[in-house]
Amino acid sequence: MLHYLYSLFFRLALPFVLIRLWWQGRQSPEIWHHWQQRLGYVARSPEPVIWVHAVSVGETIAAAPLVKALLRRNPAVPILMTAMTVTGSERAKAMFGDQVHYAFSPYDTPGSVKRFVDRINPKALVIMETELWPNMIALTHSRNVPIFLINARLSSRSARGYSRVGSLVKPLLESISWVAAQADGDAQRFMKIGAKPETVSVTGSIKFDVEISxxxxxxxxxxxxxxxxxxxxxxxxxxxxxxxxxxxxxxxxxxxxxxxxxxxxxxxxxxxxxxxxxxxxxxxxxxxxxxxxxxxxxxxxxxxxxxxxxxxxxxxxxxxxxxxxxxxxxxxxxxxxxxxxxxxxxxxxxxxxxxxxxxxxxxxxxxxxxxxxxxxxxxxxxxxxxxxxxxxxxxxxxxxxxxxxxxxxxxxxxxxxxx
Structure with a gap:
């Protein structure tokens, strides 16, 4: 029921979100670019992709070593990076050029996410840090696509917030194939709010693997x-x-x-x-x-x-x-x-x-x-x-x-x- 109410609220809010997008674009026209992608209208992928979602510039930078390593490990599998902000998208393009594909992540309505997932045909979804978008996770999981929450962190404050909507969060965490937590405290908090213990590991933070050339x-x-x-x-x-x-x-x-x-x-x-x-x-x-x-x-x-x-x-x-x-x-x-x-x-x-x-x-x-x-x-x-x-x-x-x-x-x- 809570997931239904969440989706209904987002559907009702979507026209106002688009109006706000238009208003922001008056000052920054680049915001208007690719607005169709935010509704799920992206180019169809001819082959399955690894979808790496990093909400903004900070998560995009954190994802960079991972994307580089995935490209080295299996260069034949295309990677699609998504972000929710213009700066995040621009940073990804600056780092990788034509090595990967890019799109703005869809708004988290059932229709937008379904269109997006149908078109990109994901082989896996890699989510950076703690971006738990209910429809993104639920509709990707419904296609039997493995979902990974990488560099996962969850503060005590955030855990308390998520616990208040446990009936919404618990099914999402149960849909995630693997939670790679930064520390033991993060792992414990993820399990406390609904992640299955067998799907949670403590790997440390990939941010420690920063390279200075x-x-x-x-x-x-x-x-x-x-x-x-x-x-x-x-x-x-x-x-x-x-x-x-x-x-x-x-x-x-x-x-x-x-x-x-x-x-x-x-x-x-x-x-x-x-x-x-x-x-x-x-x-x-x-x-x-x-x-x-x-x-x-x-x-x-x-x-x-x-x-x-x-x-x-x-x-x-x-x-x-x-x-x-x-x-x-x-x-x-x-x-x-x-x-x-x-x-x-x-x-x-x-x-x-x-x-x-x-x-x-x-x-x-x-x-x-x-x-x-x-x-x-x-x-x-x-x-x-x-x-x-x-x-x-x-x-x-x-x-x-x-x-x-x-x-x-x-x-x-x-x-x-x-x-």
Whole structure:
């Protein structure tokens, strides 16, 4: 009954969703592109595909090592990547070009999903993290297609929410062939809300298998030199949200009072906020250089990372890395990319989306939690003024990453063995 009510609600809401899509497209016309795909009207696949669903840019980046490994393991099987956001889709295309196929995932109405599944003919459905869309899962399962929930994480907060709609969630989890959980706590919570114990494994997080290529290291070194990094300390605030930028810039002003040469690289989480953050920097009276404009930035106080797909490289330019979405109750973002560079990692207190990973980094002495902008400024200053300590903390962060590598091979083998 709850599934029926869910589908009925989504059907009734669909016209308003499409109106909102049209309204958003007035400011960003690219949103209008491929709206038919959101209703399930995609090109028919001549052969079965492995369908990899990653809802937004964060999950798309997390899926990249998995997709690369699947392509290496069986290049004859085509892969279709879907996302629900324009930035997620664009990031996938930038990473893989014509190696894989792309589409926007359908809205979760029975008609849209059925049309989509009929056309793509999936061999398997791989869902990243915790995207439990009832009709996507139910209609794919009805075709006897194996479904894999990969890099699965479930915070205590989310588990409590799902438990309130247990009659809807339990059948979905019972339809999943394999839940590859990041940690034991995630596995226990998935089983508690309905996953069959025999379908749940703890594989670790594939995000630990992040690779930093030689070319990426060279690119970061060149940019650091361009920004004057040989003569000035540089810190980065990455994946920031509304409510954080103001705090970060205030912290940076305190740092400038101590060392006027200090540079902040700030990278907003969402591209539609690039101009807003630039305006905020200017309103603070801080000199600004923008990556998208090719500004040199050697004399700037703030360098705005307003391009797509370069965050991993930008981490390598910094001496200290703050990971956003954590000074506000957003739940934090992936801290493993700066850790893989051997950078000391800082965050705010709200990291429930990655609680296990943050706990591992904290236990390994590679992470500092700062509750306020004042604490953030003090901690960044301490690390920038003692680069020997900063390098030690960064080395400890990297050690945590290295100690937890190997999940990717487990996940790829698990998928291929069950497909």
């Amino acid at each position: 030689r070319s990426l290291r060279d690119e970061a070194a060149v940019l650091r030199a361009t920004l004057g990094g040989e003569r000035r300390p540089i810190w980065i605030a990455a994946s920031t949200h509304i409510g954080e930028d103001e705090q970060i810039l205030s912290a940076h002003q305190k740092l400038l009072a101590g060392d006027p040469t200090t540079l902040l690289i700030i990278v907003p989480r969402h591209p539609d906020r690039f101009d807003d953050v630039a305006a905020l920097v200017n309103s603070k009276g801080l000199s600004l250089a923008r990556r998208s404009l090719g500004d040199g930035g050697s004399n700037a106080q703030v360098y705005l990372g307003d391009t797509m797909g370069e965050l991993l490289m930008l981490y390598g330019v910094s001496d200290v890395a703050f990971v956003g979405g954590s000074l506000i109750e957003r739940g934090g973002h992936n801290p493993l990319e700066p850790a893989a560079w051997g950078r000391p990692v800082l965050s705010g207190p709200h990291v429930f989306n990655f609680e296990t990973i943050y706990a591992q980094l904290k236990a390994g002495n590679g992470l500092f939690i700062t509750d306020t902008q004042e604490e953030l400024a003090e901690r960044v200053a301490a690390l920038l003024n003692d680069l020997e300590m900063a390098r030690a903390v960064g080395a400890w962060a990297l050690a945590v990453v290295d100690a937890n590598r190997g999940a990717l091979e487990k996940v790829v083998s698990g998928i291929t063995d069950r497909t």
